[in-house]
Amino acid sequence: MRNIGNAVFTGRPAARVALLTHSTSPRGGHVHTLGLGEALHRAGESVHLFALGTQLYREVDLPHTLVPGPRREGTTLTERTLDGIERLATALAARITEFDVLHAQDCIAARAALIARERTGAAVSVLRTAHHVDDFTTPVLVDCQRRAITEPDRVLVVSRMWRDILARDFGVGATVVPNGVDLARFASVVPAERTGGFLLLAVGGIEPRKGSVHLIRALARLEDPAPELVVVGGHSFQDFAPYREAALAEAAELGVRVREVGTVSDAELAGWYAAAAGDGALVYPSTAEGFGLVPIEAMALGVPVVASDLPVFREHLTDGVDALLPPVGDDEALAAALRRVITEPALRDSLRTAGHTTAARFTWADAAEAHRAIYAELARTPAL
Incomplete structure (x- = not known):
């Protein structure tokens, strides 16, 4: 048993987890993913990052795979979104048997995880962290975002406000796990x-x-x-x-x-x-x-x-x-x-x-321990 920050880990991985993000730029969702992933990895968890991009914005203490992202020049947001989903889904499908949980941090990654599971029939759970809901207006993107919230096996949020919004607007019960800071x-x-x-x-x-x-x-x-x-x-x-x-x-x-x-x-x-x-x-x-x-x-x-x-x-x-x-x-x-x-x-x-x-109340160690319990629960009852 080890103490990591304020959290206590048993030393045995809770599950084999793929962390999925649509970007490698230092936006909030990706920063969250790296902070969480590093805390889990350092605590002995089996976690692997998949990200759309060619280079992470910083060095990380985390196993990872980069999937070339969609072309920006001459493309619409709808086209980039659908292309990003397809690229990430293809990469995940090729390695999906390595994982018990696919943990998506955004709309694109969640749709990719769901598609990869459907294509392969793998007994893997899909977990989604909904950091916020975008104000999309095109039908394709609105539908993509809705399905990325309503179809995963479990949904997390980083605040009580978004928990209430997801319950009200999507009929989804979400669990709050706040962010952390790694000084x-x-x-x-x-x-x-x-x-x-x-x-x-x-x-x-x-x-x-x-x-x-x-x-x-x-x-x-x-x-x-x-x-x-x-x-x-x-x-x-x-x-x-x-x-x-x-x-x-x-x-x-x-x-x-x-x-x-x-x-x-x-x-x-x-x-x-x-x-x-x-x-x-x-x-x-x-x-x-x-x-x-x-x-x-x-x-x-x-x-x-x-x-x-x-x-x-x-x-x-x-x-x-x-x-x-x-x-x-x-x-x-x-x-x-x-x-x-x-x-x-x-x-x-x-x-x-x-x-x-x-x-000081917000640490990645605490966030990692909360995620670890959720991963273990999902690994015990994988979606079929």
Whole structure:
């Protein structure tokens, strides 16, 4: 028996598990998959990652197989989705007898797992973690997402809000297993170079769900000197180029400085967190999230957080205690919260202290132990 963090493992693998993800970019679902997979692997579990892509965004302590993803140029989102499902399903079908549980982390991976099982007739269970539900509009994608939620043998979510949404909208009972933070990912930190002044760090790119336009309009309301806004990330399966271009054009018209860094390594992300932990803050005014892993990462590294008053954030954040949570989509309220965090050093100190306590509640070791029990249950009663 071994103690891993706060969890206790018996040393005997609960099941042979394939972790499935549609991407290799550092988006929330993929970051979750790697963190969970590494915690399971280090604890002696039999786990193997399958991901669509040519290179993982960071080195991992996890056995893995990369499946070349669909071509982006000249294709629609529908075409890329269906192509990704087929590619991953084909790769899984060839090795499906090696596993007891196929654990999918997204719509594409779940459909691929279900198709691979149907084609082979393998006695394997399909588990789905639904991080959030996308607002697809095309019939093919809407149907794909629905089936990826309703057809797996069991469904997990990372928050109570999404558990309630899946029950209400899909008639599916889901189990909540929260995310975790692995500070070892950020062990080697060299603060990123900045231009001076107060640093506002936004992680996730410029896209509708991240509330980017609201942030730009809020910044335009602040008095001089305006803070430096650095935007990290931006790679997505969907194409948000029109939204991004319109947002940047509006920023230029309003005189808001936006510095896009793009997709970065874990070491570079740690550097930006370190820079914001000094004279800065994380700003995360999302309009929808599955859990909100970025604020927890930032809190763990001593960065004050301004997010938005989403129900999913209120499950683990308290306005005015460990974060500032202005109403969703309220530019004026967001500006007021930013003004406070910029001008009140004592507030930043209190947010850092409380935020560190909040982040400490979320570990991958605890998440791994919860998953391990679920894997064991599914392995005992495989779908036929």
